[in-house]
Every structure is written in C-alpha cells, then in structure tokens.
Amino acid sequence: MRDLTLPTSSTFWRSPLRGPRLTSVLGIVLLVGIPVMFATGLLSYAAYNPDLSPVNDQTPDKGLLGAYLFAWPTDPHWLYRLTQGVHVTLGITLVPVLLAKLWSVIPKLFEVPPARSLARALERLSLLTLVGGALFVFATGILNIQLDYLFPGSFYRLHFYGAWVFVSAFVLHAVLRLPAAFRALRRRTGPRGDEDRGAREEELDGTVASEPDAPTTSRRGALWFVGGGSLLLLGTTVGRSFDGPVRATALLAPHGWTDPGDGPGGFQVNKTAASVGVTPEETADDVWRLALVGPAGTVRLGRAELAALPQHSAALPIACVEGWSTSDQQWRGVRLRDLARLAGHGDGPTPDLLVTSLQRTGAFRRAALRANQVDDPRSLLALDVNGAPLTPDHGFPARVIVPAAPGVLNTKWVARMEFRDLSAARGEDDR
Ligand SMILES: Nc1nc2c(c(=O)[nH]1)N[C@H]1C(S)=C(S)[C@@H](COP(=O)(O)O)O[C@H]1N2
Numbered sequence: 001m002r003d004l005t006l007p008t009s010s011t012f013w014r015s016p017l018r019g020p021r022l023t024s025v026l027g028i029v030l031l032v033g034i035p036v037m038f039a040t041g042l043l044s045y046a047a048y049n050p051d052l053s054p055v056n057d058q059t060p061d062k063g064l065l066g067a068y069l070f071a072w073p074t075d076p077h078w079l080y081r082l083t084q085g086v087h088v089t090l091g092i093t094l095v096p097v098l099l100a101k102l103w104s105v106i107p108k109l110f111e112v113p114p115a116r117s118l119a120r121a122l123e124r125l126s127l128l129t130l131v132g133g134a135l136f137v138f139a140t141g142i143l144n145i146q147l148d149y150l151f152p153g154s155f156y157r158l159h160f161y162g163a164w165v166f167v168s169a170f171v172l173h174a175v176l177r178l179p180a181a182f183r184a185l186r187r188r189t190g191p192r193g194d195e196d197r198g199a200r201e202e203e204l205d206g207t208v209a210s211e212p213d214a215p216t217t218s219r220r221g222a223l224w225f226v227g228g229g230s231l232l233l234l235g236t237t238v239g240r241s242f243d244g245p246v247r248a249t250a251l252l253a254p255h256g257w258t259d260p261g262d263g264p265g266g267f268q269v270n271k272t273a274a275s276v277g278v279t280p281e282e283t284a285d286d287v288w289r290l291a292l293v294g295p296a297g298t299v300r301l302g303r304a305e306l307a308a309l310p311q312h313s314a315a316l317p318i319a320c321v322e323g324w325s326t327s328d329q330q331w332r333g334v335r336l337r338d339l340a341r342l343a344g345h346g347d348g349p350t351p352d353l354l355v356t357s358l359q360r361t362g363a364f365r366r367a368a369l370r371a372n373q374v375d376d377p378r379s380l381l382a383l384d385v386n387g388a389p390l391t392p393d394h395g396f397p398a399r400v401i402v403p404a405a406p407g408v409l410n411t412k413w414v415a416r417m418e419f420r421d422l423s424a425a426r427g428e429d430d431r
C-alpha cells in the first residue's frame with residue numbers, strides 16, 4: 001500500500017503523463033481557442049445594442065470596456081447565427097481541453113512554500129485569477145445555455161466582467177509562458193544542447209512526477225482521449241445550428257426543449273406563450289391592438305388593419321444567444337420603416353425603435369433597435385411565417401424579425417412600438 005501523502009508532497013502526484021510537453025500542447029490549443037471565444041463574445045455583446053438604450057444594457061458601469069461598441073450591421077443576415085454559434089459550440093468543445101490543461105498543472109497549485117520570491121508570489125496570484133477566471137466564464141456560459149437564466153438579469157454582467165478579468169490574466173500568462181511552451185514542443189527534435197536545457201527545465205517545471213507510477217497510456221493516448229472528448233461534445237452540440245435530421249444529433253440541446261411539432265411553425269421555440277402568461281384572450285382579433293407611438297401621437301391598429309398595409313417577405317433565421325439557430329424561415333408582414341412613417345416620421349431620417357411585448361414580466365419584454373436595423377427593408381413586424389399566421393409560441397399576433405440580430409431583439413407578442421431617436425434619450429432611465 002502506498003504511504004499516506006499530502007497533495008503538497010512531491011510524491012503525491014504520480015502520473016507519468018504530466019510534464020511541460022503535455023501542458024504545452026494543451027496550452028497552444030487554448031491559445032488559439034480563447035481569442036476566438038473572446039472576439040465572438042465581444043461581438044455578441046455589441047450585437048445587443050447595449051449602448052443604444054438602458055433597456056438593452058445590463059452593464060451600465062462598463063465604462064471603457066464599451067469603447068469599442070458599434071452599430072451592429074444587418075448584413076450578412078446570418079451574421080449572428082455564425083458568430084454566436086461559433087462562440088457557444090467552441091466553448092463547449094474546449095471544455096475537455098481546459099480541464100486537461102488544469103489537470104496537467106495541478107501539482108503546481110499545491111507547491112510549498114507558496115512562493116520563493118516576490119515575483120513567484122505575484123505569478124501565483126495571477127494564476128489564481130487565470131484558473132478562477134477560466135472556470136468562472138466557462139461555468140456561467142454553460143449554466144446559461146443549459147439552465148435558462150439561472151442568474152436572472154445578472155448573467156450578462158457576470159459573464160462580461162468575468163471574461164475581461166479572465167482574458168487579462170490569460171494574456172499575461174501567455175506572454176510569460178509562450179517561450180517555454182514552444183521550447184517544450186521543439187525539444188524532441190531540437191539539437192543536443194536544447195535537450196539538456198529541456199531536461200533541466202523539466203526538473204524545474206514542477207509538474208513532472210518525482211516518483212512516477214507505471215504508465216497506463218502514452219502522452220499521445222492521453223491527447224487522443226482529450227481530443228475524443230472534445231469531438232464528442234462538438235458532435236452532440238453542433239446540430240443546434242442546423243435543421244433537419246442533423247438537429248436530432250444535438251443531444252446537448254438547450255434547456256426546456258419544447259417540441260414545436262411539424263407545419264409552418266415547426267421550428268425551435270424559446271419561451272412559449274403559456275410560459276410567459278400571454279393568453280389567447282388578449283391576442284384575439286377583436287381585443288389586440290398595436291400601439292404605434294411617434295411624432296403623430298399614438299396610432300392603434302388591429303391585426304386586420306396591419307394585414308391591409310403593404311406586405312413584404314424576408315427569409316431570416318432565429319439565432320439565440322444560447323448558440324442555437326434555425327435556418328431561414330419565410331416571414332411576412334409590415335416593414336418596420338413603413339410603420340415608422342405611419343407613426344409620423346415621414347421622409348426624414350429613420351428613427352430608432354423601442355418595442356414592448358404584451359408579456360408583463362421578464363427581461364425580454366422590451367428591446368431597443370437601432371435606426372440601421374429599422375431601416376433595412378427585410379426588418380419586419382411579421383404576421384405570418386412559412387405561409388401561415390404566426391403560431392402563439394412564435395409570437396402571434398405579431399413579432400419583430402430583424403436580419404443578423406440576436407434572437408432576443410426579435411420581440412414576440414408585440415404590443416407597443418415607439419419610434420424615436422434613442423441616442424438622444426440616453427441617460428434617461430428607461431427601465
Ligand atoms: N416577448 C418576448 N419575446 C422574445 C422572447 C421572450 O422571452 N419574450 N425571447 C427572445 C429570444 S431570447 C429568442 S432566441 C427568440 C426566439 O424566438 P422563437 O421562440 O420564435 O424561436 O424570441 C425572442 N423574443
């Protein structure tokens with residue numbers, strides 16, 4: 001029987017796989033993956049128009065972190081489908097790599113004395129931010145996809161600020177470690193001198209077991225195991241971005257999957273009408289009225305009156321922040337910019353738009369759209385989808401659909417549309 005040792009003892013960690021080579025291979029994968037995650041994450045943040053209106057802004061204290069924000073384009077119409085699909089699918093795929101990377105350096109976490117010098121102490125502190133930050137952003141992301149807003153209203157804040165903390169530590173770590181990582185990868189093929197230096201570095205590395213167990217697999221085998229895990233996750237996730245039989249392979253489907261059935265409304269539903277308390281009584285033809293608010297005052301229109309306005313079609317997907325998306329659906333309804341005119345905006349510049357749903361509670365009952373989104377001829381207040389009236393769960397009697405916009409801006413069960421310049425109203429509390 002093995003002696004009882006503590007994790008702080010140099011003989012506690014015995015896997016012969018640990019060492020700079022394994023750590024470096026995994027590190028390089030993350031060096032490529034994490035920047036893609038960060039970039040697509042920043043795009044996702046920008047796509048919500050957080051700088052347009054307090055209604056869309058979950059992070060009013062962002063300060064300089066919001067300096068890069070820009071008007072999210074409406075072209076290509078599948079833009080958010082791509083950026084957010086990559087963000088979420090890659091994030092899930094990287095989980096085994098991240099865990100393996102942490103496993104490969106875990107002896108360092110227990111090193112004693114905690115620091116031999118001030119520089120070492122600072123480095124270890126930054127590692128705490130790095131490891132804690134990585135676990136935090138990955139965990140919040142995955143919980144949000146799977147558990148549907150476990151953190152009501154606070155997910156964006158946690159994930160956004162957490163990402164900045166994590167990425168700062170990541171950049172520092174990459175700068176400090178990259179030279180050693182490349183040396184570790186070159187070592188096997190390098191000239192003799194390199195090898196000696198490599199052996200010395202391995203000794204100092206602190207992850208190599210001083211009394212290794214007999215190997216049960218090679219380092220290559222371990223990498224295949226990690227890569228296989230990633231492939232498995234990729235294969236059971238990526239279907240969420242496609243239709244048809246591929247979608248059924250998405251075993252890691254998002255939370256609360258409601259079967260939308262077949263027919264014109266047979267594509268994924270996020271929240272059902274029943275789940276947010278929108279009833280057939282209030283959406284009935286003789287009850288529901290849309291309020292259009294603008295310089296002309298308030299215009300009220302029923303569904304039949306909207307259907308009598310010029311109708312336009314657009315083939316657009318629903319693409320959710322949770323990473324799933326649908327293929328293009330055939331939407332039909334009234335152009336947002338035509339409604340702006342009806343509200344009194346005439347032939348002047350297209351205004352921004354504040355949309356409010358019949359839904360009385362919940363974070364997604366209101367959304368602000370920017371003038372460039374209102375102005376796009378494919379941006380509709382849709383009455384029909386795929387040749388039939390909207391189903392209750394897809395937003396009957398009317399919903400917003402905008403090209404390239406995240407799902408959350410495509411408000412369902414619309415009750416009120418307010419056309420005005422929102423940038424002028426910034427700072428006013430619109431919540
Ligand atoms: N009123 C309202 N509109 C809403 C939502 C909501 O919860 N309430 N969810 C949004 C989100 S997050 C998405 S992804 C899409 C999903 O649309 P679908 O259910 O028709 O696929 O609707 C959006 N519109």
Ligand SMILES: [Mo]
Nearest residue numbers: 320321407408
């Ligand atoms: Mo969504």
